[in-house]
Amino acid sequence: MRFAANAPPPMLDLLVAPLATAVAARLGRLPGEIAPLIGPPAKGQGADLALPCFQLAKSANRNSAQLAADLATLEVPGMALSAAGPFLNAALQPATVAGVLLPVLAGDPLLCLRRDHGEGKTVCIDFSSPNIAKHLAFHHIRSTMIGNALARLYGACGWRVVRINFLGDWGTAFGRLISAWHREGLTLAQLDAAPDRVTFLNELYVRASQAEKADPAKEADSRRWSKALEDGDAEARHLWQIFKDASLAEFQRIYALLGVGFDSWKGEAFYEDKMGAVLAELESRGLTKVDQGATVVDLSALGLKKPMLLRRADGGSLYATRDLAACDDRWKDYAFDRSLYVVDLGQALHFKEWFACAALLGRAYADRLRHIGFGIVLLWNDEPGEGLEPGWARGRTRGGKVMLLREVLEESVDRARAVIAEKNPGIEGDERERIARAVGVGAVVFNDLKNARTNDVKFKFEEALRFDGETGPYLQFAHARLCSIERKFREAFPQAPAGDPARIARDDEKAVLIAIARLGSALDRAVESDEPSQLAQGLLALAAAVSAWLTAGSKDDTARVLVEDAALAASRLRLVRAARAALGEGLRLLGLEAPERM
RNA sequence: GCGCUCGUAGCUCAGCUGGAUAGAGCGCUGCCCUCCGAAGGCAGAGGUCCUUGGUUCGAAUCCAAGCGAGCGCGCCA
Structure with missing residues (x-):
């Protein structure tokens, strides 16, 4: 089993533990058996945690609704328990949640996005890998930013990360x-x-x-x-x-x-003279044969029906061999525990084949290789011609030209600059330029990371570069609002009291805290499934909770952070800080900047 | 033919690895700025979760078959 299967992450675990312990004590079970069963409640129940009692009832040979009702009589400090049919619901008091989480986050606000299960382990990530003497086309953003996000996400879990740009620098x-x-x-x-x-x-x-x-x-x-x-x-x-x-x-x-960097730039050319050894090894073990002049390796023992091509009939090398040679080299240099290849799904078979070939060779690293596939970029075609319907199409646009990554980024930055000039004319000069880049680039990057990577990305200029809705700028805006409140707090309360979690009493404040607490498991899922969108979705949920909370203050003075009661304001500011740090760090892990104003 | 990735609201997608009345953004309707930032929030309309079987106390989620879409399948990478 994977590490995360029955180990709730620290932040959320702090909230779950008291319930799990109480239930376990009543049933004579271990808390570790109960905690994994506790999940999010159905909407509209007014609860924060829910325990479906079906399995527990079955093993205790009891009726699930009666068991839930029985458990609802437990006394857990700071929680209101209730049974709803076979479910045990727990509504947490905001002050309880704040009392558990805020002191931890005060010590290190980034703790909500840190895990340590990668300590002592190394991951190689092969990503971006463009061909030289050609432009970075728009579709290169996929490998580049998925790989970049994974590098940061693994890093946040304690892995040593080696970022590799396997340049296409060889050929006729x-x-x-x-x-x-x-x-x-x-x-x-x-x-x-x-x-x-x-x-x-x-x-x-x-x-x-x-x-x-x-x-x-x-x-x-x-x-x-x-x-x-x-x-x-x-x-x-x-x-x-x-x-x-x-x-x-x-x-x-x-x-x-x-904002992307690499540790290794060894490209295809580097391995040009290192493929012979791999080929010779395969041949000397009798694993190859010659078919129509080409050298192939039979992979049927590993369930692959067709043989893999190793060398052309004219003696030229093929890139499966090159990948094997490069992998041997990486194994020698890094002794990785995991090695990721962030390459589009169209090459799935290629990776399946040479991974199998590595297994056939008995390479110790064979089961540490992962192909991180992703969908292609589709463009909206208004004029398909020949009476065809307008629709999503692969390939080129604007007169058959490929869309360049730089062009898309520049267009997005231009749009961001215009919005900043309109909405926030106080920001000028270099600062405006810096923020326009952060917002414009962030919009394009987040658009690429917010959904499951295996989906195709459907790209329409007007829609991908919009700044409302579930977008990078939406997250950045929530972050900037929190920063703004922090600035105003410092002006309004130069000698502020420390703040007390017990003063956190609102449900919308509690919702923000729980969204922060859930980020840890989102990070776990993101790394375990090599899926940055898991964190992206968690951040959207946090930003939505933050926006609802802060906007409540524009109608209801008592809901504001900056109330006259300095002790209450200071208490709420601790939540502002925690949310701001969580959002900012989450954005950085995905490869976006988090400006303090925008 | 074989393999891979998909099929959830008009559109674009979530759905926390099997739980309670399936959620969000865009678009549409109606509200909320003498503003802790409206790039925001609140409310509403809108769904046979492709189909049919199976496993299960329970399936959008797991399994099988089918239908539909896209992409791969020997000298490109």
Whole structure:
């Protein structure tokens, strides 16, 4: 069983424990047997915890409704118990919840989003992995930000995290580029002068392809350069390195905007001379055979009907072999306990195959590999043509061009800047620019992370870049409101009293506390299922509770944080702090910034 | 043909690993700013949870079959 199956996380456990202990004592069971049965109640019951009594009744050979009624007579401090048919409901007093949680969070407000079950363990995360000399297209956001979020989520659970960008930096395209570069007599100065060096290389590539179609001699020249590059020719390698450096510099601009970094940039080229060993090992063990000139490995023993291709008929290497060689290298360097490959679901079979191949080779790491698949980006097509209905379609838009990640981010930042100028004209200059980036980028990133990763993402500019509803800016806004109240509190109460959890008495305040307490289990689920949306949904629930609470204060003066009674205000401020820290940390774990104003 | 991912409100999606009357955002209707930030909140209308069987005290959730959609299935990565 997985670790989380019957171990409630600390925060929520603090609330559940007294109930579990009391029930266990009455029934002669262990609290650890009862706690996992306690879950959220049905809506409209006015309860915070619920215990369905079916299983307990069965094992005690009793009627479930009678058992619930019996348990409802228990006395648990700070809780009102009631039976509703076969359910035991527990309504917690706000002050009780506050008394349990606020002192813990005062010590370390990030504790609600920290776990330690990854201590001493290492996870490798292979993500983003673009091809060089090509643009980061919009769809690259998926691998990049899912991988980034997972890296942070694992980190929050105590794992040592190795972030790997497995660059696509090898292939025949480079022979073509080198050939055209020479033919056109280009210089490094010209490349560096380009507004976008990847665009420069892209256009060179397009010209080269067209030229080759018209002239076999040029095609032959490309092939010569490809061969030279493979053979380690100094000039070819030098130019290849220039193309690679220029591409990485452009990538880094976007990674910086997204707040993403990597520990390893070893790409495909690095493994070019390291695949022979893996192939030789497979061959020497008699696991391979030759079929139609290609070298394949039979995986039928592991339930895969078709063999996997290891080497082309012309002797060229294939990327399954490259993945195996890279994995051996990572195992040697990091001795990982888990290794994630954040790659779209279209490649599921490829991963299944080479994972099986690793098992066949008896690799110790074979069962530590996980393919983290995700759905594709679909774009709305208004004019499909030929009488087809408008609808969601894979692929390109705007005249057949791929949508670039940078373009989408810039458009979103522009929109955010306009909204800030309108709603909060007091924010100007550098600060406005910084916040526009945080909000605009955050909107795009959260849109990508809020739903299950295996779903396809349906992208419409107007809808993905809106800032109302369940969006990144919605979370950021709730955070900014809390920050604002903290600022005003410091002005209004320079010498504030300490605050007392016992003064927390409102149901909407309790709802905020419970939403915070549930974040820990959301983090557990996010890591165990490699699913950032689990935390995203938890944060939406917290922000909704915060917004309802704070908005109540605009109609009802007594509901405000900043009431005249300084002791009450200070008490409520402790809740503001806890919620602000939880939201801010949750946003950061997903890879969004949490501005204090917006 | 085989495999993978899906099918929940008009649209886009949640549904905490089997629990009580299935929830949210957008859109629609009606409210709430002399403002602790309306990028917000409250209320309302709106669903044979694709179908049929099975397991179970209990199924949107697990199993099987079928229907429908998308994507893969030997020299690209």
